[in-house]
Amino acid sequence: MLLLAGLLRRARPPRRPSVRRLSGLLDRYGFVPPASLTPHSASDDGGAKKRRPKKPPYRPPSSLDRGGRPAARSDLPFDFRFSYTESSPGEKPIGLREPKVRDAQAEDPAPAAKRELEEARRRERERVLGEPLTPAERAFLVSKCQKSRTKKQINLGRDGLTHNMLNDIHNHWKNDEAVRVKCLGVPTVDMQNVCHQLEDKTGGLIIHRHGGQLILYRGRHYNPKKRPVIPLMLWKPAEPVYPRLIKTTIEGLTVEETKEMRKKGLYVPVLTKLAKNGYYASLVPMVRDAFLTDELVRIDSKGLPKSDYRKIGVKLRDLVPCIIVSFDKEQIIVWRGKDYNGTIQDNTQKTSVSVLEEESAGAESENGRDGLTHNMLNDIHNHWKNDEAVRVKCLGVPTVDMQNVCHQLEDKTGGLIIHRHGGQLILYRGRHYNPKKRPVIPLMLWKPAEPVYPRLIKTTIEGLTVEETKEMRKKGLYVPVLTKLAKNGYYASLVPMVRDAFLTDELVRIDSKGLPKSDYRKIGVKLRDLVPCIIVSFDKEQIIVWRGKDYNGTIQDNTQKTSVSVLEEESAGAESENGDQEQASSDWASDECSQLSSSDEMPDDKSAISEADSD
Known part of the structure; x- marks a missing residue:
């Protein structure tokens, strides 16, 4: 057996060198793997390793890079800007953060051609808008765009009216005749500019405005298929470099x-x-x-x-x-600057306002619905007996015209208003005021009976027939409410609100429920004189005013209304001074005396018809 095993061992084939020893069976059976199954070693490749290609460096987006696409063109008749309300072409920057591109084919038109383009643009806008909306159509569109009816809305934020927002407005107009625009943030400081740019750049018409909420109407003949091509801005362009806003020194000062x-x-x-x-x-x-x-x-x-x-x-x-x-x-x-010519002169450099406010913290005079009454003059001098200044708090009807209140306070008391915050005034007595030489002011022990004035609400409004007047009074009750007046509130912003509302609405309704009848009728009289406007009705405790037929759309700003101050009157001459003193001593009634009487009631329909027939 041992001999046989030795012979068999000699008969085995010689071993072949293997590339890689995977198992002992390979030597026993004589299997040689093909070259395709043999793993490559590092020595076969000569040490060369494949490396991934490097990524290109990050390149921020630029408004100049179109990615090989042709330049977008549009027929819009104005130059593109990122924001049309927060930027002005008149402001010249001192540098650009990216090159400015201008179309080689675009050229500035001549002044005559520019006027023709503007005229053609105006005619096209009038054609799209068509005939003016009737009051019923306007009320229907306004009610349809309220928050309770729809959630569709365009938000105008800190960037103002951006270029891409024009595309959003036209997308809304594709399905609806009007769209609600809500304005908040920085652009609301100048709401007139926002309204103008919205109408100018979109071609629409603002049919309603309540605060920062606008209703923008597309027009009767608007065709969504013929809407203008508006290429979108895919990113916000880099802002140019403008001069320093805060300089080292203010002009005119060291x-x-x-x-x-x-x-x-x-x-x-x-x-x-x-x-x-x-x-x-x-x-x-x-x-x-x-x-x-x-x-x-x-x-x-x-x-x-x-x-x-x-x-x-x-x-x-x-x-x-x-x-x-x-x-x-x-x-x-x-x-405010050195050359400010306000009517109330400023003496804050001579008198510290904060000290006077602390001294007059406990001394306060109330100015209510009757305004500056005669007995209030005595109260002010009593306060001045112990304090240099007195705080006057104004609320109610007189605050509709705060400039008149300030003027009358200075004129009748001889003091000086050194601070004003809303309806709160600080009235200063003067450096050389002597309480022992204060004027003698006899008190009024009762309120005198009011005289009878002409009727405030007449049968017909001037320029309208009886039927048109009735129709307007009915229509005024369904106009959206501009604002709701609180009892004994501060109404200084009421006149600007009514003026702004008249830009889009013919009628304005002010809710005065809860106010005494005499109060909201006096407010109506003040609005008639200050806006100016026409009083339509006081039905159902609502103040309804009409802007009139000859309204020209310009907002009259009376905030800078100049009135002659007391000091200017005193320096005008001895004659005017004596006349003012005689008028002040004889003026027993309040400057807020009512011009209304209990007879100013609406006549019934029968009397109205009989008066019209008699005419």
């Missing part, structure tokens, strides 16, 4: 005076506090009114983005106008 003014501005009483993404349409009138008494105005903008309150400062600079002092500590501080 470096030391500028530093002193910036420090002083941080301690001025706050005019108002701005909410983030709020509605700021009343900010410009508030600053103008504050400049009547204060040299510096501070607006608290804590919580707002830095770009927002800086843009608000620029808008105030252009609209008020004023000079920007500082944005330190998130405060907008503006100065």
Whole structure:
């Protein structure tokens, strides 16, 4: 057996060198793997390793790179801008962050050709709008776009009316005749510009406005298939470089005076506090009114983005106008300038407002619905006996015309208004005021009977027939409410609101439920004189006014109405001074005396018809 095993061992084939020893069976059975199954070693490739190609470096998007596509063209008759409300072609930058591209075929038209283009554009807009909407059609569209009826809405935020928003508006107009636009943030400081740009760039018509909510109508002959081509902006272009907003020195002041003014501005009483993404349409009138008494105005903008309150400062600079002092500590501080010619002179440099406010904290005089009464003059002099200044709080009907209240207070008391915040006034007595030489003011022990004035609501409105007057009074009760008046509230913003509403609506309705009858009738008289407008009706405790047939669409701004101050009257001459004193001593009645009587009631239909027939 041992011999046989040795012979078999000798008969085996010789071993072949294997490329890789995977198992002991390979030597026993003599299997040689093919070259295709043999794994490649690093020595066979000569040490060469394949590397992934490097990624190209990141390239930020640019408005110049079209990716090989042809340049987009549109028939829109105006130059494209990212925002049409927050940028102006008149502002020249000092540098660009990316090259400016201009179409080689585009050329500036001659003035005559430009006028022809504008005229053709105006005619096309009138053709698309068609005939004016009837009151019933307007009311139907406005009610259809209310929040309770639809959720479709376009939000206009801090960037204003952007270029891509034009495409959104036309997309809404594809299915609906009108679209609701809600405006909030920085653009609402100048709502007139927002309304103008919306109508100009879209070709539509604003048929209703309530605060920051607009209803934009497309027109009777609008065809969605023929809408203009609006190439979209896929990213926000880089903003150009503009000059410094806050310079080292304010024009007309030295470096030391500028530093002193910036420090002083941080301690001025706050005019108002701005909410983030709020509605700021009343900010410009508030600053103008504050400049009547204060040299510096501070607006608290804590919580707002830095770009927002800086843009608000620029808008105030252009609209008020004023000079920007500082944005330190998130405060907008503006100065009215040296050449300001307000009617109420400013003596804040001589008298500290904060000290007078502390001294007069416990001394306050109420100015209610009767306005500045004769007995109130005695109360003011009694306060001046112990304090240099007195705080006057104004509420109710007189606040519709705050300028008249300020003028009468200075005229009848001889004092000076050194601060005003809303309906709160600080009345200063003067440096050389002597309580022992105060004027003798006999008190009125009862309110005199009011005289009888002409009828406030007549049978027919001037220029209309009896039937047209009745139809307008019925129609006025279904007009959307502009605002609701609170009892004994502050109504200084009522006149600007009515003027703005007359830009889009023929009739305006103000809800005065809960107010005494004499109050809302007096408010109607003040609106008639200040707006001006025509009183239609007071039915169902609603103040309904009409703008009239000859309304020309211009908003009259009476916030800067000039009236002769007391000091100017005294310096005019001895004759005018004596005349003013005689008038002041003989003026026993209130400056807010009612011009209404109990006989100002609406006549019934029979009497109206009989009077019309007799005419």
